[in-house]
Amino acid sequence: MSEILDFLPVPTLVVQPLGDSYRIQRASSGLLQAWDRTREDLVDKDLFVALYQASRTARFDRIPLAYAIETAVASRALRLCHAAYISGDDTWTARITPVHKEDDLLCLLLQWEKAELHVAVPDGGMSQSWLPIDDAFRILVHAVKDYAIFLLDTRGNVVTWNTGAELNKGYKKEEIIGKHFSVFYSEEDLQRGKPDRALERCLREGRVEDEGWRYRKDGSRFWANVVITAIYRNDIHVGFGKVTRNLNERKENELRLVAAYEESSRLKNDFLANISHEIRTPMHGMLSACSLLLDTELSEEQRETANLIDESGRVLLQVINDILDYSKLAAGRFSVQSDVVDIAGIITSVTRSVRTTLQPGVSMHLDLAPGLPKAMGDPIRYRQIAENIIGNAGKFTEKGSITVQVSVPAEDETTHTLLTKVIDTGHGVPEDAAAKLFEPFTQLDTTYQKRRQGTGLGLSISKSLCELLGGDIGYEHNPEGQGSIFWFSVKLDKVKSPATATTDPTHGVDEPSRSPSKSQSGDAAVQLNLLRGIARTKRILAVEDNIINQKVLVGMLHGFGFEDITVAGDGSQAVSILASEGHVFDLIFMDISMPVMNGYEATVWIRSSGSSVPIIAMTAYALKGDREFCLEKGVDDYIAKPVNRQLLMQKLLKWLCRSDSPAHVNGESTEEPAIDCQAIPQELVEA
Template identity: 60%
Template sequence: MFVRDDGRPTLGNMISQGTGASASHSDIVADTNDICDLSPVPTLVISPTYRIQRASKGVLDAWDRRPEDFLGKDLFAALYGGSPLERFDRIPLARAIEVAVAARNFRLCHAAYTAHGVAWSARIIPIFRKDEMLSLVLEWDQVESKTGEARGEVIQNALSVDEVYRLLIQSVKDYAIFLLDTRGYVATWNAGAELVKGFKKEDIVGKHFSTFYGEDDLRAGKPENELVTCLREGRVQDEGWRYRKDGSRFWASVTITAIYRNGVHVGFGKVTRDLTERREAELRLIAAYEESAKLKNDFLANMSHEIRTPMHGMLSACSLLLETKLSEDQRDTANIISESGQVLLQVINGILDYSKLASGNFSVNTDLVGVASIISSVVRNVQMTLLPGVYIKLVLAPDLPKSAQGDPLRFRQIFQNIIDNAVKFTEKGSVLVETSVSAEDETSYTILTQVTDSGIGVAEDAVQNLFKPFTQLEKQKPTKKRFQGTGLGLSIAKSLAELLDGQMGYRPNLERHGSVFWFTVKLKKIANVDQLGSPDIQHHQETERAQQESEKERMLKRVREMAPRKRILAAEDNLVNQKVLVRILNSLGFQNFTIVSNGAEAVSILSASPNAYDLVLMDISMPVMDGFEATRKIRTYGIPVPIIAMTAYALRGDSETCLEKGMDDYISKPVNINKLLQKLLTWLDSTEWSNVDSNGPS
């Protein structure tokens, strides 16, 4: 009872409102302490740090406790310490105190504590002086004299449920519907709960609901967290594995709702549905999707190989042809073949890039990025594709960093795509390229590049689909198209910009008919690197071109110097590619090399003469024995010869895979002569092999 039978105020009322009598402060304090100690009303006075300051005679007698059991002790430890479910027992009272303090008003907590089988409710009274909380007064009232055979009777007595509704709940068999008391003990049990969870009513009522959770959830504190969240937010919904009486598990959809009677929290309602069949169907769909994605990726990888293999032969042969003496007509024809092959290669690369981005297998690298160098190089290259009367202007901000860290290949790819579109769709007027630093912090630059053209523009109804895959920018008749693309370029470019912590967007060119495409990327700063300043762009371009040409000549000279004394073993199954490789090696000055058609032949030669070769060029996909297995056997024999993979696969992190398989380096097909020169220099110029077999290669 919170009001005495004779109508006098309880202890909490006396402390918070006073009695109206006049007395000195010390007398009031002394009298109040005596009242707290001697009061027959079960009362605890708590400090702001939840230490028990006073315990009335009433609470000591009712609970058969001693003063030392309470005084100076933590409230929750004193009440619930030693209980196997202490973390659940404290939840209702802790939440009620939290609400009472926040509201600065009293709060009732139903069945907050059980002593000797009797449930007690608490009236929580926070005592404030202005904004300072002085103490909490907890007055306890017995819920009922006996608990009964099951804990469930407490909540059932507190909740008067209509008999018809009770029958309805009991008869539902598809859902487990039951009640928990304020601490999570099962209070009621319906037929659906018996079917879903396997427990009879007499087996589970009075047991704690954490019984239904697995070990991982129990260790993570999931049951108590759900009750705490439910008290804070009113309800909790969850899906996860739950366990039946026989130990089997099922996928459950669970809803827990906090139940209040006249504003007092009296328990929880819990509804559980067995969704195992749905979950298994979802898992089957996920497995089917993953298998489909794997098959698609494998198909694309194989198609890449099948297309790139003849492309390698065609482009390499064309490159060799262009280095010979040709008539003007012959050279034009060879250039057409080469340029068409490069366009086809770009289409293949676009499809593969899109597939990798869509499957989440695309990765970016970290290297030095020369922003001005990349932008200038791309602009210089596209100048040759401008229509007559169209000019291009480049504006580089003076504060661009000379160097930064990022992915130079992907930065170039994004810009290349945007400027290619601008040049493609601009038949008169100009293309303006502007690159600047749009933001900067202590660790990074945000680089903004925008391309403004005076081309055909983008129709209003097409803007929303600009960055969707397989969408064509050009809406003219096919006979008037200068190029036919895949519709993947902008979609890939936008995804790449986002991978580089940037964005991409479009707006119409308001000054002239046309478009403005822009993108940002974030590049990391490099310590102690000077800014670019204000360079002479034309001089910068010419210097860079000269340096590139000089570097190529230097590499070619060095390779030709070492070629006569170096020996190469190449494994390549395609006859056309074998012929092209022979021509390439001959053009570089190599005389001692052997070409085999599969990995088994390469292993046989090296096992017989381990030191006969200075380098191995290894195709991956070959009959009899592929390049990976051949490399494994070569390494098993302890032969340390450098192995460079030459593969037309280009989908699934091939360079990393090749290195993991024991290869030393990787070059993709179609082989770029400059890249091949770099690889040859790397592995032939820095390594000299001792114990060379005197017989040499055949």
């Protein structure tokens, strides 16, 4: 048997499978003679090494034969592999016959015969080709200028070249024919085996498409879309067709589009920010005017209309504020302040205000972990998030309860992480909508609830704010049935020195009726003189709704020598006085709880109108955190009720002596007013 094989006239190789590779077991004499090789050259060698080791493109050369063997073995049938071996000018086609015993592959019989010659001709085609090219098609393809269309042989060598290929790749036909197609790839792609994989995949799948950089003859690159198709004739794989399209222009356009998009989005955000700011000021004016209108005698119908204006105005203002925040956040221009944050105080105050808006039958619970820290962060932003999340729970819960939990799940050397959870028994959020909750301009519409007022920006703003504060925000279903859990976390810096967290001892909150000590009464006389010296030239606006308090405050101010005192009964009166008289006041005393327009709203209006007049809040609130809240709203200082005369004098000196410099939030001690008044002319002081 072995002799028969050796002397078979057809050039034959017997190949044995050995793991993943194939080893040549026998080679017929006819083969050695035809290929002019020795038996030692081939026998006991790896098949692919023996056949292709001399070729520079060995890694591509083996691809068609390896694939043919793989399919022959898999299908247990004869396979042909065109041009699997080249000796001299001859190209040999392999006829592969797998030999099985039962399910085991014993060996492969590779019988070789000369393939037809293909000769490249100058017009880019082949006169006598094994590749099936019709003359007419060849002319058509050759004429295409925008696409490089060319054929490769089974191993990836270029066989044809059209005008488009010449224009796009920069190679002349005579330079490239016979060269391997891998020259179009970058070194990096070659190392990663990209062209090899393309051919292998193409054989398996018949077609492969890719986008990437390709290189021209001069080394420049272009972004290409490449389609490689395997070509068969009579079921024999004979080569590859390749169509390359230059997408440089498209790629550049894409980049230009991205840049244009970014630019326009920036312009949009700038526009939104500017326009919202511009709208806000007249809106405040309109709302104040409307409050005044509501204060007058109105017929039923007129009152209804004015109420409508008022309500719509407030909704509009909220929308504008949301948009302003959103655009600032989107533009990355949102600044975060660092101040002492009293979490318990803020949450208590927010729940207090949301509680007034709850629907009947809904209860609200507050669950603050013991020992919540005071820490450094942005109290206004924290409050804004809390207002949004808790306010939403209030809006969307029609029965049951709302629970607000605050805990400190983590802390390290410098920070506390605070987790705030709001658990409600409202409608909850459908699964598919949950993913979109925090996207801007999203409002969930369901059949059983009418659309809520607002921009749908609240949660998206809250999310951005949380991220700014080093935390996160999220939603989950209420595991106890219907409803939602919204949670958000923020990271707050620990307070470095304990002194900064304690309230100033001269501050009114802790000792509202503290009387001056003996040593201070000497100073008091000096202070009173100083104050009397400047009082006559100063104008003061006192905003207070209780007539008794008005009288006492005015009496005290008269006692200090003030003559020009204007009294307003509530915030909207104050606003209209300011609107009609202009910013003529040197100082404003502002009661906080007042009907119609409270002191916070009035302060916000005054600040948004551009005035930096010192505003001193007066309130009987004794809650901790209220002072911070006053300061947050744009108030400069704070005095507790009942107003202590001595303290009032100090505050007046402090703020009136500084009234030329811009008012600034200042929680500092009020003990050194005299220093600030050094500049006052002596004759005034002694008057």
